[in-house]
Amino acid sequence: MLTSKNGQDEEEQGFLESPYRDGERKSTVEHNVSQSPRRPPMFYLRLFIELTMAATIAVLLTRQLSGSTRCRSPARSSPVPQFPRKMYTFLENSTYLNEDMFARREATLHTLHNWLGLSAAARGYIHIPNWASFDIGEPLNMALDRQTEGPVYMMSAFHQLHCLSYLVEHFQAGYGGVELEKEVAHHSAHCFDYIRQSIMCAGDTNLEGKTEAGPGWGSSHECVDYDALLEWANTHGAMPWRTELLPGEAVL
Template sequence: MKNSPSELPEETPFLKGPTSPAVDQDSVFGDNYLHSPKRSPCERCIPWLIHLLVLTVYTTIFILFWDHSQSRSCPRADGHEFPHTYSPASEALKWEVITFQNQLETSNPYKGPPRPELEEAWHNLLHPSAAIRVSKEALDRINRTSVELLDGSGYMVALDVYHQLHCLRWVRRYLHRDYYNMTEKNLGQHIDHCLDGLRQYVMCNADLALNTFDWIPNYPRPWPNFEVVHKCANWESIEEWALTHSFNGYDPDLISHPDYHPELPSPFNFTVSGNSP
């Protein structure tokens, strides 16, 4: 129950004029306040001016946050930032500092001659790469269309990082093409496509981390120190996101070409793809 004016303690004259009674907060913008005969027209404008000011502030804040979300920046190894194209996978980005171990003698599951351990490592690395499901809204953000899944659950995309890894595996297999029984028909334009795609990616990202040099006794020139510090995306986080949003890109219930002509040449034929040699 609300106190009557006579019951209010003396320290409650908040919003109270020199001669006016205390104003009930519930009626600040109601008839009792707006039509008070004791207030001049100028005084009656003050609440509306305050309201307009608050609305302007909130609108400005919203626009600033919206603009920031449209041009989010991606940290770089050199400490600078630059706008990047939208990707729903950005929500999985976690940054960490990693020292590359890339000495000539370094070994890891992805490096060295063909062997079962290497094949398994590369297979697992590329496993979620085939097909990722995204929404129509995600495609609208980049002003693109893509193949719609037949069950209406979304659209097919792939994270470009997996295409780059796919290309690296193709180049690696080319180095051991006899082992993989790869013919020139398998290679040719595909390898050239991959190498030039990787060139564009390296130039686009322009890693400015510093390579330092040392003297070693058995080499006459400064020897590069391949232990280079980089700011890297946490791969496990990206892989988890990709696995969560992946689907079987060979499932005919999800993907089916509406007008496939197998008699036509492969898309790696320059005349078909529209590229120039």
């Protein structure tokens, strides 16, 4: 069979020698590599600046997140648990305060006597046997029962109740014309400032609007579940007072 010249030429083309010698091919490749464009110095400077900025932003974000976490966390360790929250509606309650009680000292004391049920059985003194394990300072030393004394702390909520009761009592005394004594003035100044700081510490941010009950009344507030707080305080309290044996004029 005859093969066309064109077909033969195509078959032989694959076996023809390269027009380049080995040395020439290598030299050409190396020349092409050496001619690849180099990155200018500004490229590396810009890359360095961008990486530095990214690292700085990452550090700032980390600090911000850790800072917000610290704000949400307790500033110091405490044996007192986090109590549940509960909604309360603020309403006038004549059992604990009313305008008629200021007319007579006896009426004031009998009304304030009802506050005893708002406080813990040990009047807010909490027994903390392992106090050294927490960052709460040194304890007081008080009776735990008739034979034993131990380390106790006053829970602030009950201290606030005592202070407010004291101020109400001596407001009535001043209203009734009793001369202000220096000790009463000193104690009253302490209680006013203690309650001021307690209000700012609690920072109640619930919003109050117009209601039929009057300014401040009828508004809902999200608060600590006071029943849960009172239960815990009674479970961990110091020696309880025998409230049922106290006279009707006894106050916090």
